[in-house]
Each structure stands twice: as C-alpha cells, then as structure tokens.
Amino acid sequence: MMLSSKQPMCFWWGPDLLQLYNDAYLPILGLRRGKALGRPFQEIWSDVWHDVLPFVNSALSGEPTWMEDMPLIMTRNGYEEQTYWTFSYSPLYGDGGAIEGILNIVTETTKIVAGREALQKSYEEVQAHLVRHQAYEQELRLLNSELAHRMKNTLAMVQSIVSQSIRSSECIDEVAVVVSGRIRALAKAQDLLTGVSIAAADLAMIAENAVEPHRSEPDRFVFSGPKLLMSARQALGLSLALHELATNATKYGALSAPGGQVSICWNLDTENQFSLSWTETGGPLVIAPTRRGFGSKLTERAVADLFHGTAVIGFVPSGVVFSLQGRLDQSTDL
Incomplete structure (x- = not known):
C-alpha cells in the first residue's frame, strides 16, 4: 500500500x-x-x-x-x-x-507557510497603506478647509483695508500708496504662512517679516521674547499692525532719525496671558495726532479683538509705545 x-x-x-x-x-x-x-x-x-x-x-x-x-x-x-x-x-x-x-x-508545507506569511505581510502593508491614504485624505480635507478659511479672511481684510483707506485718505494718490503698502504687508505675511503649519506660525518670524522693509540698518529693530506660536488669523492681524507701526515710525517716529530704534518684546506668563510691546526711542519729539486714521484703528481695535484683549497706542514724548494684552488661540498652545 x-x-x-x-x-x-x-x-x-x-x-x-x-x-x-x-x-x-x-x-x-x-x-x-x-x-x-x-x-x-x-x-x-x-x-x-x-x-x-x-x-x-x-x-x-x-x-x-x-x-x-x-x-x-x-x-x-x-x-x-x-x-x-x-x-x-x-x-x-x-x-x-x-x-x-x-x-x-x-x-x-514549507512553501505554503512561506506563501501564507508573504500574503499576510502584503495584507499588512496594504492595510498600512490604506491607513496612510486615509490620513492623507484627512489632511487634504483639513488643508482645503484651511485654505478656504484663509482666502475668506484675506479677502475680508483686503476689502476692509481698501474701503477704510479710501475713507481716511484725502486724495487718490495717497489712497494708492497706502493701500498698496498694506496689501504688500498682507501678502508678505501670507507668503510666510504658506511655509508653516496650517495651525500655527512663529511669532518671531512674523515680527521680523513685517518690519523687514523698514530695516535700513541691522540694529534698527531689537526683538526679545520666547518662542511662541500663534494662529494664522492672529499672525495676519499682528503682521498688519506691525507694518502700520513701522510705516508711521519711518515717516514720523524713531525710524525717521539716524539713531532711532524700535524694541519689540513679547511674553507669555504662567497664566497663559500674552503681552507684546512696541517701544520707539531715539526719534524726534512725539506729539499726539489730532486725527486718528484707519491704521491706528487697525492697530488698536482689530488686533485687540483678534487677541481677545486690549491694544493701545501711546504717544509719549520720547517715542510711540504700543501695548497689546490678550491670549493666544488655544490651537497654538506649545
């Protein structure tokens, strides 16, 4: 047998x-x-x-x-x-x-077991690929949502900048210069944001980028503060505010004098309260303006709302001082 x-x-x-x-x-x-x-x-x-x-x-x-x-x-x-x-x-x-x-x-059954193990490995690789693909699709949806959100915010800001600049300017030439400068500042902030996380941007990078066009000499600006992240909406608002402050400082303040200097400092205390200060020194004697334009309103009111706090421009004789108190969006906690 x-x-x-x-x-x-x-x-x-x-x-x-x-x-x-x-x-x-x-x-x-x-x-x-x-x-x-x-x-x-x-x-x-x-x-x-x-x-x-x-x-x-x-x-x-x-x-x-x-x-x-x-x-x-x-x-x-x-x-x-x-x-x-x-x-x-x-x-x-x-x-x-x-x-x-x-x-x-x-x-x-050596070949059968080897084939089964290879099949199991292939199955696990396919499953891992599906997980990565699902994660990619989820990230893509988040990116598309964030892009749409940013576009809406940007268009709203551009609309506000144009309409408010027209109202506060006395001639069409002035309107063109002011609007062009503000939109360039907004565009530079957007350029920076496209290279960072959709959720957060580094404050130091935002500050340096916003004032870069006005830095005629390396020591014109002094930056001081810990590494902090802020949401895209807060980053855009702060960038525009710093652009307005730097533009005014170049025209009338510390940056209009050879030895003038601007100090930008920020901090986050133990209770998560955020603060930022802009202090000008070495410029001409400061006199408080009799008329407040859109730039001042943007710097104070809009930024205060974005940071859920207060923002004040002080016109002291030794130089313009801007003080911002508030909190960072929760999604950007370190």
Whole structure:
C-alpha cells in the first residue's frame, strides 16, 4: 500500500525503528537519499529527533498523533533551513497484536507557510497603506478647509483695508500708496504662512517679516521674547499692525532719525496671558495726532479683538509705545 501511494509515506519498524519509504518520500530526504533505507530513525533524522520524540513515544504507546505546519530546523541538504510539516504518526501492529512500528504520512508545507506569511505581510502593508491614504485624505480635507478659511479672511481684510483707506485718505494718490503698502504687508505675511503649519506660525518670524522693509540698518529693530506660536488669523492681524507701526515710525517716529530704534518684546506668563510691546526711542519729539486714521484703528481695535484683549497706542514724548494684552488661540498652545 505504501509503495503504490503518490503521497509521501514511510514507516519505521522494529526495536531500532528502521526506515522504509516510497518514491514520493525521496525529495524529503535531500542529501540523505540513497543511504537512509533500512537505517534507524534516530540516526537518519538526528537533527530533529528531539523535536519529534514526543510524537514517536505517543504512537508507540498506541496513541496516534497529528500535527499541522510544525516548524523544524533541518540539515537535510547540508545546511540548516527552516521547514514546516503536516504529518501523522500511527502505530503499526505485528502479527502478535503488539505495536512494532510507526506509519508516517507526511506533507512538507514549507512553501505554503512561506506563501501564507508573504500574503499576510502584503495584507499588512496594504492595510498600512490604506491607513496612510486615509490620513492623507484627512489632511487634504483639513488643508482645503484651511485654505478656504484663509482666502475668506484675506479677502475680508483686503476689502476692509481698501474701503477704510479710501475713507481716511484725502486724495487718490495717497489712497494708492497706502493701500498698496498694506496689501504688500498682507501678502508678505501670507507668503510666510504658506511655509508653516496650517495651525500655527512663529511669532518671531512674523515680527521680523513685517518690519523687514523698514530695516535700513541691522540694529534698527531689537526683538526679545520666547518662542511662541500663534494662529494664522492672529499672525495676519499682528503682521498688519506691525507694518502700520513701522510705516508711521519711518515717516514720523524713531525710524525717521539716524539713531532711532524700535524694541519689540513679547511674553507669555504662567497664566497663559500674552503681552507684546512696541517701544520707539531715539526719534524726534512725539506729539499726539489730532486725527486718528484707519491704521491706528487697525492697530488698536482689530488686533485687540483678534487677541481677545486690549491694544493701545501711546504717544509719549520720547517715542510711540504700543501695548497689546490678550491670549493666544488655544490651537497654538506649545
């Protein structure tokens, strides 16, 4: 029966469990083929003997066994290799009714297990790709939403800048200059924001970018404060306010004099209260204006609302002082 079967089969017989096998079993032997016939089980399969000994003892005691995809490290081809096997050990009885051998019906499943593991790995990679793709789509939706929000805010700011500048200017030439300068400041702030997180922008970068056109010398501006992040809406508002302050300082204040200087300082206290100050020194004597234009309103009222606090421009003789008190948007907490 064994010799005529296409299923790999062998049996071990007698006290030494001498091995007999069919042709289908030959590939399993590897380099051992040709010298395994009639040899003891333990001698032929010494590399896995201790792994299969419990199954041998079970079959010799009359209890058949079955294993599926059992891992065995073999040296059948002259080197160690990880293999997998599905097999059964069944007791064989002699003429006297005693157990005298073991029948082994076996199938090597090494390639099947490897294929299954490769398939599982591919499945996990696909799942990971799907997770990344979903995260990408979510981020894309957030970016599109933020872009739409920023565009609406920007258009609203441009509309307000143009309409208010027209109302507060005395001639069309003045309107063109003022509107152009304010929109350039807004555009520079937008350029900076496109290179940072959709949720937050660095305050120092915003401040330096806003006053850069007015920095004729390196020491004209002094910046001081910890690293803080602010939302895009607060960054745009503060950028415009600093642009207005720098423009006025260039025309009438500290930056109109050779030795004039502006100090921009900010801080966040232990209670999350934000403060920023603009202090001009070394300029001409300051006299409070009799007429407040849109720039002053923007610097005070609009910025105060954006930062949920107060903003005041002080015209002291030694130089213009701007003080902002409020809080940063929660989404930008460090």
